[in-house]
Amino acid sequence: MRTYTLPAAVIAGALVLGVTACGSDQTDGSDGGGKLVVGATPTPAGEVLAYVQQNLAKKAGLDLEVKEFTDYVLPNTALQQGELDANLYQHTPYLEDFNKSRGTTLTPVTEVYLPPLGFYSEKVEDVTKLREGATVALPNDVTNEGRALGLLASQGVIGLKKGAGVNATPRDVADNPRKLKFKELEAAQLPRSLGDVDVAAVNNNFALDAGLSPQKDAILLESVKDNPYNNVLAVKKGDEDDPRVKKLAELLTSPEVKKFIEDTYKGAVLPA
Template sequence: MRTQLIPAAVVAGALVLGLTACGADKSGGKGDASGTLVVGATPTPAGEVLAYVQKNLAKKAGLDLEVKEFTDYVLPDTALQQGELDANLYQHKPYLDDFNKSKGATLAAVTEVYLPPLGFYSKKTDDVTKLRDGATVALPNDATNEARALELLASQGVIELKKGAGVNATPKDVAKNPKHLTFKEIEAAQLPRSLDDVDVAAINNNFALDAGLSPKKDAILLESAKDNPYNNVLAVKQGNEDDPRVKKLAQLLTSPEVKKFIEQKYQGSVLPV
């Protein structure tokens, strides 16, 4: 993976250091249904969904839930692999699989929760098919989300990818580029800030929402939920899938109450599974 840590990630790193001292100790450990379940998440929408569960559903279900927020895509998985978290919610399965492969990690998906559709945003055009010749396209610099963005562009006929590129596609896999687009790889959290400097940017849902963008209203191209492999999942370290606290949280996250919360709060910008 090509992810680079940035100053925002350093802030999240401080949270991880704190987890070593308190998160793991507070957890009741595998199989202890009474211990605190420490779950990592990015602030939006994962952190908000978990906060809703924590405030409205967890206590009644007998679950002691603690949420730790991170501002990048690497540290939540690193902390989970190191045992500083019991679970996390923020990523899709292809990203988790790539993290396991590239980092030698052993994380597992427990259940799908919602789809935060990736979209293209621009201050210079309202249609990706009308991009100027030589336009600059900003892409997330982590492997799976970069491929996801390229696949979305290809779905509109803007580019054509090499056959079989799939979830591992990079700009090197662009077989046809009739508009002579220039691709700029940027750390995902910084993409909203790039909009003044590029013609169009592919921005992950959580970072779009954090920047005050509405995926449903502001994206000039947005993923469809149909047959989408990028639903976000509740993840744990392999071997902890049957932890009763994890199973309880999985049930709450896929409950009618959470479905209603997601639909009402995000108005189509985040889609419950």
């Protein structure tokens, strides 16, 4: 079960407007006015934005609308196509890889929080005790797959080719003494795969959505020290100076939001 309780006002105020890419009714915000439409995955990004919307935005003169998505692709394509003004759900390595592979022109504005990735299992309590031939489920996007493999390598479970870095894939596994089998899945499917695999690397937001506690349920959790995977508020290149975006960036890095993250997630998500 989750280890946090959301304030009723946050739950009641969250705008869940579907995952379909619909045209938004935002107006030109060059004068600092008009609605700012921001895409987000439900947890924690959608919850953090809902807190801002319900508690801080009106006072700051910001008309904020939140659209929630349940995957990692649509929030970026919608942003590139102008259906969103900004989004919050990804770290910079993922954003950079997305730009490179899809020809988008997205850019980070500010870091907001760190959601540590972890390994979860219904069969073992220690990744170093995995049986020979065990199946390991990994997120199939390049940066998070490399992130998960690097975490396994840090525990000596596997060895990676020199220079594999954050973009490592199973093809970069140079040392596999347990003959582990790797299963690549969409990140959102990983919590549901736990009954079918020995261990799965689950992104923080999908772990929380599934009722998993990173602090209590993960059998291996990446360290927050010197971690490059802080999630960022992102916009299409050229929109960094939009007054509405700047205002939202200030609110997302405010003491109020820092306290909300700390109080709500109890260390499962950390303010950047």
